[in-house]
Amino acid sequence: MPVSIYDSIQFLKGVGPKRSKSFQALGINTIEDLLYYFPRRYQDWRDLRPISDLKEGDAATVKGKVCAVSGRTSWQRRGFNILEARIEDSTGRIRAVWFNQPYLKDYLKTGVSLVLHGKIEKYGHILQLASPEFEMITDEEEALSRGSILPVYPLSDKFSQRYFRKIIGSALDEFITRLKDPLPYDVRKRNSLLNSAQGLINIHFPRSDELQKEAYRRLSFEDFFLFEVPIIMKKASRPRRKAVRHNAGSPLLNDFIGSLSFRFTASQTQVLNEILADMSSDKIMQRLIQGDVGCGKTVVALCASLAAIDSGWQTAFMVPTEILARQHYAVISGFLDGLSRPGPKSKKLKIGLMTGALSAKSRREAVKQIKDGKVDLTIGTHSLIERDVVFERLGLIVIDEQHKFGVAQRKLLSEKNRSADTLIMTATPIPRTLAITLYGNLDISAISELPPGRGRIQTRHFAEGMRRQAYGLIKEELAKKRQAYIIYPIIDESYALDLNAAEKMFKQLSGVEFKDYRLGLIHGRIKQEQQNKTMEKFKAGEIDILVATSVLEVGIDVPDATVMLIEHCDRFGLSQLHQLRGRIGRSGYDSICLLMGEPKTEEARRRIDAIVNNIDGFKIAEEDLKIRGPGEFFGSRQHGLSELRIGNPLTQLHILKSARDEAARLIEADPELNLRQDQDLKAALERRYPGYREKQVVG
Numbered sequence: 001m002p003v004s005i006y007d008s009i010q011f012l013k014g015v016g017p018k019r020s021k022s023f024q025a026l027g028i029n030t031i032e033d034l035l036y037y038f039p040r041r042y043q044d045w046r047d048l049r050p051i052s053d054l055k056e057g058d059a060a061t062v063k064g065k066v067c068a069v070s071g072r073t074s075w076q077r078r079g080f081n082i083l084e085a086r087i088e089d090s091t092g093r094i095r096a097v098w099f100n101q102p103y104l105k106d107y108l109k110t111g112v113s114l115v116l117h118g119k120i121e122k123y124g125h126i127l128q129l130a131s132p133e134f135e136m137i138t139d140e141e142e143a144l145s146r147g148s149i150l151p152v153y154p155l156s157d158k159f160s161q162r163y164f165r166k167i168i169g170s171a172l173d174e175f176i177t178r179l180k181d182p183l184p185y186d187v188r189k190r191n192s193l194l195n196s197a198q199g200l201i202n203i204h205f206p207r208s209d210e211l212q213k214e215a216y217r218r219l220s221f222e223d224f225f226l227f228e229v230p231i232i233m234k235k236a237s238r239p240r241r242k243a244v245r246h247n248a249g250s251p252l253l254n255d256f257i258g259s260l261s262f263r264f265t266a267s268q269t270q271v272l273n274e275i276l277a278d279m280s281s282d283k284i285m286q287r288l289i290q291g292d293v294g295c296g297k298t299v300v301a302l303c304a305s306l307a308a309i310d311s312g313w314q315t316a317f318m319v320p321t322e323i324l325a326r327q328h329y330a331v332i333s334g335f336l337d338g339l340s341r342p343g344p345k346s347k348k349l350k351i352g353l354m355t356g357a358l359s360a361k362s363r364r365e366a367v368k369q370i371k372d373g374k375v376d377l378t379i380g381t382h383s384l385i386e387r388d389v390v391f392e393r394l395g396l397i398v399i400d401e402q403h404k405f406g407v408a409q410r411k412l413l414s415e416k417n418r419s420a421d422t423l424i425m426t427a428t429p430i431p432r433t434l435a436i437t438l439y440g441n442l443d444i445s446a447i448s449e450l451p452p453g454r455g456r457i458q459t460r461h462f463a464e465g466m467r468r469q470a471y472g473l474i475k476e477e478l479a480k481k482r483q484a485y486i487i488y489p490i491i492d493e494s495y496a497l498d499l500n501a502a503e504k505m506f507k508q509l510s511g512v513e514f515k516d517y518r519l520g521l522i523h524g525r526i527k528q529e530q531q532n533k534t535m536e537k538f539k540a541g542e543i544d545i546l547v548a549t550s551v552l553e554v555g556i557d558v559p560d561a562t563v564m565l566i567e568h569c570d571r572f573g574l575s576q577l578h579q580l581r582g583r584i585g586r587s588g589y590d591s592i593c594l595l596m597g598e599p600k601t602e603e604a605r606r607r608i609d610a611i612v613n614n615i616d617g618f619k620i621a622e623e624d625l626k627i628r629g630p631g632e633f634f635g636s637r638q639h640g641l642s643e644l645r646i647g648n649p650l651t652q653l654h655i656l657k658s659a660r661d662e663a664a665r666l667i668e669a670d671p672e673l674n675l676r677q678d679q680d681l682k683a684a685l686e687r688r689y690p691g692y693r694e695k696q697v698v699g
Contacts, residue, residue, distance in 0.1 A: 005031045005175045006687070014167055022158040032687075034171050035179070035200050038219070038646050039151035042206070043117055043135075046149065052091035054127055058120045062129075063137075064089040066112045071105055083108070087116065087129075094120075095128040113137050117152075135161055149206045168204050176200060182684035183222055184677050187662050194218040203646075216646065217655065223647035224659035226685060230692045232660075232667045244395040244419050248280035250310035253303055256339060260299075262451065268296050271445040275304050275423065278443070279396070285421035290429040291447035292617035293582025294454065297425045300447070301398045302332060304423055306339075309349065309376045313395020313420075317379045318413055320401050322355050322528050323535055327557060328400075329353045329379045336377075354380030354389065357528040385412040397422045427582070428575050429618045430625070448618070455562070457585040459593040459612045461569070470565060470594045471513055477563040478517060478544055482589065485564040487580055489571040490524065490549040499523060499549075505567070506547045517544040524549060559587035569595035570604040574624040577611045603627055625650040 009028055010020035028034050049060045064087040071083045081102045087094050096116060098104055108114075118132030133152065153164050181188075181196035188195060194202070198211075199218035206212030257264075264272070271289060278285035291297045305315040317332075319325050329351065336349050352375035354366055363383075369375045373392030378384065394417040414422060424442065429435075435444050462470045474484050486509065488502040506521045520534040520543040538546045539558050546561075564584050569577065577595070584591040595612070599605045610623040625648075649656050666678070673682040685692050 005035070005178050007031060009034055012167065012171060014170060022156065025156060025158070031171055031175055032179070034168065035175070035204075036645050037153065037168075038203055040154045041152050042212070043115065043150040043152055045115070048115075050091040051087070051089050051094050054094065054120050056120055056122045056127065059118070060120055061115060061117045062087070062089070062094070063113070063115050064094075066108055066110055066114065067093070069105060069108050069110065071102055087114065095123065095126055096132055096134075097123075097128055098131055107136065149209075149212065151204050172201060172204065180680040180683065182681045183225060184666070184681060186677075187225070187666070191221065191658060191662070193221055196222075219645070220647035220652050220655050221659050223644050224649070224652075224656045225663055226681075226688055227644065227647075228656075228660045228663035229667065229681070229685065230689060232663045233671070233673075236667050236671055242419060243282050243284040244308075244313060244417070244421060245282070246276075246279040246307045246311040246313065246395065246421070248276040248307065250307040252310035252339065253306045256303065256306050256336070259338075264300075265296065265447070265449050265451055267447045267449045268300050271447050272300050272303050274443075274445050275300070276307060279304065279307055279421055284419060285423065286442050287423055287445060288435070288442045289423065289425045289445045289447065290435060291425070291427060292429060292450065293427050293579060294586060295427075295447040295450050297427070297447060298328065298331075298400070299335070301400070301423055301425060302335060304421075305377050305396060305398065308396035308421070311395065313393050314370070314373065314375065314391050315377045315396040315398065316384055316391065316394060316413060316416065317377060317398045318384050318400065319379065319381060322357055322381055323531060324400070325353065325355050325379055325381050326532060326535075331557070332377070332379065349377070350375045352378040352380075354378055354383045356381060356383050357532070358383075389416075391416055393417075394420050396420060399424045401426060427579060427617065428621065430621045453588050455585055455588050455590040457581065457591045457593060457615060459581065459595065459615075461595045461608050461612055463598055464596070467596065470596060473592060473594060474514075474545070474563050474565060477592070480562075481560070482562040483538065483541070483543070483558060483560045484545045485561060485583060486545060486547045487564065487566045488523075488547070488549050489568050499525060502547070502549060509545070509547065514545055519543065519545045519547060522546065522548040557586050558583070560589075561586070562589045562591040563594070564591075565594040565596060567596050569597040569608060570599040570601075571597070572607075574607045574610055574620060574627065577607070578617055578620050581611070622650065 007030060008020065009015055009023045009030060010017045012031055012034070015023065023029075023034070026037065028037055043061055045061070047061065048063050049058075051062055051064060054060055054062070066085050067088045068086040069084070071081060073081055081100050083098045083102060083104050085096045085108050087096055096118075113136065114134045115137055116129055116132040116134040118129040121128055121130050150161075151165060151168075152161060153159075155161065155164060176197045179196055179200070183193065183196070187193075193199075194214055196218075199215045199222075202211040202215035203219055206215065271291075275285070275287060275289075278287055289297050289300065301317070305317065308315050317328065319328055333351050336351065339349050340347060350369070352366055352369060354363075354370075358366065366375075366378075367388055367390075370378055371390045371392060378391075383389070397413055397416075397420050399413070399422070414420070429446065435446075474486075477484060486505075488505065490499065490502070502523055503521070506519065510519045520538055522531050522534050526534075534543070534546070537543045538561075541560060561584050564581065566572065566577065566580060572580070581593045584593060595608060597608075599608055606623075606627050610620060610627070614620050614623065647655070666681075669675075670678050673679075673685075
C-alpha cells in the first residue's frame with residue numbers, strides 16, 4: 001500500500017503495474033495526478049427526462065433499454081457506417097444513431113439498460129439522439145447514482161467511466177486528508193475559497209451545482225496562483241543593474257524616418273514612442289511588441305536599432321530561420337542605404353549577417369568585425385548565441401518571433417551584455433489585458449492596425465472533390481502575372497512520409513496540373529544554399545509557384561504572391577494557418593487563400609471556420625484559445641500555462657488577476673518562500689515545476 005499521495009499510481013488499490021501504463025498515457029503518474037485529473041462535463045442524474053417529454057433542440061439525459069439495433073452503410077458516402085438503436089422507457093421510444101462506430105454493436109445489445117446524454121434532433125418526423133454519449137448500467141448502479149451529479153472524464157478506450165469513477169472515489173476516500181493545501185490560509189480567506197480537500201471532492205463528485213462552481217473557482221485560482229508565483233519571484237529577484245542609455249532624439253533615426261516613402265500608422269508611432277522612452281531611461285528595457293502579420297513590427301524595431309547605433313551601441317537582431325535572416329538583411333540593407341554612422345569620422349552604416357550557412361572564412365571575418373565594433377547591426381539566427389560571437393558594445397537585442405526560440409536560447413543572447421535593452425516581437429497576439437497578466441515580467445506594446453493600401457485577403461475552404469476549382473483560381477492569379485504558394489504540412493511524427501508526399505506532389509504539379517508554369521520546391525531537407533537560391537528566384541519573379549512546407553510560416557515577403565493553397569489544412573493549427581496566410585496580401589493586390597482538406601474532428605472544423613471568417617490576428621488568437629485551451633495555445637516550451645490543469649485565462653481573467661495580486665503580495669512578504677506557512681506552496685511548486693527558480697516563465 002502507498003504511504004504517500006505522491007507515490008506512483010500503480011500502488012493504488014485496483015490499479016497495479018500493468019494497468020498503471022494506461023494511466024501514464026493520460027499523464028497520470030502519481031495518486032496526486034489522479035486527483036487532479038478533472039471531469040470534462042457532468043451527467044445530471046437528478047434530472048433524467050422521460051422520453052415522451054423530449055423536444056427538438058434539448059440537451060438531455062435519458063434512461064432506457066435497447067429494444068432494437070441495426071447497422072448499415074451509407075449509400076451516399078462509401079465506407080461510412082451508421083449504427084441505429086431504438087431506446088424505450090415506460091413513456092415512449094427514441095432513436096439513437098452513431099456514425100462510423102460499427103464496433104458499438106458489440107455493446108448495444110437488446111435488453112441492455114443505458115443512460116444516454118446528447119442533443120435531441122429531428123430526422124424527418126422522428127426525434128433522435130445524434131452520436132450521444134452513453135453508459136451501460138445495472139439496477140444496483142442506478143440506485144446508487146439516482147439523484148447524483150456524475151463526472152464524465154476524457155478517457156482512452158482502456159477505461160470505462162464506471163471504473164474511473166470508482167478509482168477516483170477510492171483515492172479520495174483514502175488520501176484526501178493527506179493532501180497538503182498549497183494555498184496559504186490567509187489567501188484562501190481573503191478570496192473566500194474552499195480548501196483543497198473540499199475543492200477536489202466537489203469537482204469530482206459535486207454535492208450541488210453551487211459547490212461544483214466553487215470547486216472550479218478554487219482549483220482555477222490554485223492553477224493561476226502556482227503559475228504566477230514564479231513570474232513574480234523572477235521579476236522581484238532580478239538584479240538591479242544600470243541600463244544602457246540611448247538617445248531618444250536620435251538625428252540618425254529622424255533622417256531615416258524622413259527618408260521613408262510611407263508614413264507610420266498611429267499605432268506604430270505610439271509603440272515607437274514607448275520603446276524610445278524605455279531606451280532613454282535608467283531602466284533596462286524588456287518590452288514585447290505584439291502585432292498581426294504585416295503590421296510593420298520590423299521597421300519599428302529598426303528604428304529602435306538606429307537609436308541605439310546613434311548612441312554608439314551595437315544591435316543584435318535574432319530571427320528563427322536562415323531564409324528570414326537573409327530577407328531581413330536584404331530589406332534592412334536597402335532601407336539603410338545612404339545612412340551614415342554617427343561620429344566625427346562619419347561612416348556608412350555596417351550591416352552584418354550571421355547564420356549557420358556561412359563558410360568558415362566568412363564566419364571568422366564576421367565574428368572579428370562584431371568583436372571589433374565595426375558592425376552596427378547584426379542580423380542572424382541561433383548562430384548569434386554561440387560563445388565566440390562577442391560584441392564590443394551591445395546595446396540592443398531584438399528577438400523576432402520569440403515563440404520560435406527556447407527560453408535558454410533567448411537567455412544566452414541576453415548574456416552577451418546583461419545591461420542591454422531587449423525588444424521581443426511576436427505575430428501571435430493575444431488580448432492585451434490577458435497579455436499584461438501573463439507576460440508579467442515584460443512591458444507590452446501592441447501594433448493594432450495594418451498599414452494603409454493593403455489588398456483584401458479572401459479565405460475559402462475546398463473539399464478534396466473541389467481540387468480542380470482551386471487549381472483554376474490559382475491559374476487565374478498566374479494569368480495576371482502574379483505568383484502562388486502551395487503549402488504542405490510536415491509533422492514531426494511522420495516527417496519522412498510527409499516529405500515524400502510533398503516531393504511526389506511537386507512532380508505531379510510540375511508535370512501535369514501546372515506543366516506550363518515555372519515551379520520551385522523548398523523543404524527542410526534541401527540544403528540551405530539551394531533553399532536560398534530558390535527563394536531568391538521566387539522573389540525575383542523567376543518562379544511562378546513555390547511549393548513548400550511550413551518552413552515559410554514566418555517572415556517571407558513577396559509582394560506579387562497573391563494566392564496560397566494550403567494542403568491538408570486540418571493538420572495545421574489555427575495560428576499557424578494565420579501565419580501562413582500572412583505571406584500573401586503583402587501589397588495592394590487582393591489575394592486569396594485556399595484551404596484544401598476535409599476536417600475529421602469538431603476541433604478541426606472549428607479551426608477552419610475561424611480562419612475562413614476572421615482576418616484579425618487578435619480575434620483569431622481568442623478563437624484559438626477557446627478551441628485548444630491555454631496549455632496547447634502557449635506551447636510546452638512556455639513554463640506555466642502548458643501545465644494548467646483546469647484554469648482558462650481567457651474566460652477567467654478576473655480569477656487570474658486576483659491570483660496574480662495575491663502572488664505579488666506573498667512574494668513581497670516572503671521573497672524566497674522561507675516562512676513556515678509557505679512551505680506547502682514551495683513543495684507544490686517543486687512538484688509542478690521542478691527547478692522553477694532557474695526557469696524563465698512565459699515571455
